[in-house]
Amino acid sequence: MRKLVILGGGYGGINILNGLLEEVPDDVQITVVDRNPYHSLKTEFYTIAAGTESDRHSRVDFPTHEQVEYVFDEIEKIDTDSESIVLRGKEDSLSYDYLVIGLGCEDNYHGIEGASQFTESVQTFSAARRAGYHIGNLGAYKNVTVVGAGLSGIEVASEVRESRADLNIRLLDRGETVLKAFDSKIQNYVEKWFDKNGVEVIHGANVEYVEKDGVCNNGICYMNDVTVWTAGVRPNYLVRELPFEKDSQEKVIVNDFYQVPSQQNVYVVGDCASSEHSPSAQLAGQQGEKIADILAAVLNDRVPEAPGEVKLKGALGSLGKNDGFGNMLQKPMTGVLPRLAKSGVLWLSKRH
DSSP, X not given: OEEEEEEOOSHHHHHHHXXXXXXOOTTEEEEEEESSSSEEOGGGHHHHHHTSSOGGGGEEOOOOOTTEEEEESOEEEEETTTTEEEETTOSSOEXXXXXXXXXXXXXXXXXXXXXXXXXXXXXXXXXXXXXXXXXXXXXXXXXXXXXXXXXXXHHHHHHHHHHOTTSEEEEEOSSSSSOTTSXXXXXXXXXXXXXXXXXXXXXXXXXXXXXXXXXXXTTEEEEOSEEEEOSOEEEOHHHHTSSSOBOTTSOBOOOTTSEETTEEEEEEOGGGBOOTTOSOHHHHXXXXXXXXXXXXXXXXXXXXXXXXXXXXXXXXXXXSSSOEEEEETTEEEESHHHHHHHHHHHHHHHTO
């Protein structure tokens, strides 16, 4: 049996798996390795942190197939020399003939003292649960600070506000406006939403260090009860340790077929692969579909067709349950319509 191992059951990994199931050859065994026994909808983790949805809302069962095996464990090492995966809970390593790496990203703390120790995260399911536990258990009038005003920070801050009207919420933004990657119409709309809903936004932030009960920014230390970190990400540490060529953001450089040029039986998808569009769940999903087509050809002894360029359809964000923003049909839009569109995308994701 030829062995295909998929590391990570996220947006890229699940699309590769689903795309292969219809034409996987009889002599191929697929093994999916993930820390959780379900596909995680990472774009919804902010709802878990805010306590507005249960974690069941953000997970989907993996598909079943007689040629697919699941291993739910933590990965300790990707050994590309011996073509094997070392797992924490198993004595024997997991060998592969073909490997897909889709382990996503983790928080980038930029070397800021105390950030990794004293902040909450929304990068993993367990971290989002922990953030939700700490925020949900706060008493009235306690202080929550969200560091970072990109898409994740905006959704966390707005969802916490909708969940807890009694809390004092502060958003630290390094730039001159929130959501620097979006149109100015969206930026202004979101700024006004925060002002209207009593979320303090501090621009020009420069977090110097974080303590258990405070965040020090530009020489001013704010007393704080919970700090949520959304100020940047980097590829999973296992990927950063690989002996492959990487770009300036530590992502693996791949060829047009998403293969590592020096080891073409290794494919990289999503936030671990070098791309101007990452991190993006939509990007990972589209890459997964393309890699599925490539692998289907390779495994069935066909010459794969060039996958072509990924074309993103825009980005959507929420401001609570009834308001939102996003680029739709190449136009910036705000209000109920983009929020409904985001809910529709989630509905489709759950029923893929």
